[in-house]
Amino acid sequence: MTPPATKEAEARSARGVAAGPAPGRVAARRRIPWHVVVGLAVLVCAGLLARQHWPVIATGAARLEQADPGWLLLGAMAATSTWAVSAVAQQGAVPEPLPSGRLVAAQFAASAANHLLPAGAGAGAVNLRFLTRCGLTVPRSATALAVKATAGALSRGALIALLALGGPGLLRLPPGSALAVAAALLVTGALAVPLCRPLRRAVRTVLADVRAVHRLPGRAVALWGGSLAFALLHSLVVIAVTRSLGLPLPPGRVALAYLVASSAAVLLPTPGGIGSLDAALALALVLAGAPTAAAASVVLGYRLLTVWLPLVPGLVTLGLLVRRKAL
Template structure:
């Protein structure tokens, strides 16, 4: 006969949970690797692109340093504008300082992976650390991308209407057959995604939850001025800040173009090449921008130097600080 009380013989008590703050050696090592990984990626990227780095430094050696400094200021103002859009895309209030820091880190990650995957991954991780549920965090990414894309096209129209002299004497739209193919592609992409979700049963429920969350949050955010004002204001300001970097570099190099022309050149080139998935838009936007600047009559070497200077101020110079900020956010468990 057991000497234990009846309530203790029914089932053994579970072991107390492990201490929340205790970290295993494997978790500590993984965190250290994550802290050093951005710096390693930076070193690999610089080694692979060393010729472009050298050419950009040589061409910019004779440029006006004050205009280049102004262009760098516009680069970091772009991170502030992106932070405004991120805040406007979620109902929860986010801490301003860490939010801006996360967008500086996201900008560095954006130049490693194509189609803004790196920036979105950093942002989703930051939102999860701030207590935002995963469905809402992913829905905010879709709203961010949609608002950024929608806000850029009207800027081009406004420039054409307000400053028609800024439009270059070249064809901005593709030929008829190319335009039809592009329109068909834009229509088939969402149709294919919807058909995939309907046919593949495991994807159906997450897709419906994502759409429901996205529509609910978008409707709720647009009833709150504290959200939709930074959402759309930041989306309009972000491409203008990027275009101002190009204008600053062009002025530093003595490009024979006015600021409205330089702003329009970037907006038109980035809008035309934005559909090509490249890391940070590197490649398609560069080629489109050189073509647009040449359409104004700019000599090709000078147009190429302007694009190299733009990349230096938006990629190479902020990359090391951005990677350091990314490592610091990981170290402080904000990512």
């Protein structure tokens, strides 16, 4: 005979199965993250713009076929070097030594994963998994990624300031850009007010890790040197593509255009900046003096060297790292 308690438990279980999952759980499953919605919206807008300006893009692609292969080879070498300097910067953000070979491979895989998820989530997930596999706790790993990202943003800002001050005529802003920047700052400030306490805790944690890293001079040099080199190498890729197309633009102006465009594209959470960085870089090059068709060619060449050619090998590397349990 089955005890009454068992019968009651079976009845409750049957009622739970019949009732199905709780409404809150169903709503949570159906809820789509906001950054996915924004990223898809930006990609759709980019596709519509591409369709509208397809003759310009087609002309740019045809012009790219006549580019100087020597300059394109230099751009490819610079693009390849970005993974090594990214590994150097990541090592600089962590006091503990990391396995150098797997660290470089992880950066290569992270660059490929970064083009599949919005707002750098792919690269962040790969690096977070790699650091935890190396023995760091999840909070320590997340802080190390925040330290690296902060160093990268500050390095990019320092380069923009140096180039703008070194060549007063290099930076040409479109009309109304000051109002757009002011509006963006106001919106950012308004959004940050409710998050003041969590932000303060996060900043304190990051500053503590920054101090720990700077107690080791070698790590500090790796962090800041790798971050600066990463931005400079990406700028060199764009400069090499402009030179391969015979555009008579000063290298400093091209580098400044890329740095400003990449900084602005961070605000739009598209996978790998596809769409947002393309539009911002094309606009920055046009403001720097490049014809519209030539600017489209430069963007296509930059994307070819930094995204499309390394994408499949990067995904293969990602799969190998996962299979070998390095991620």
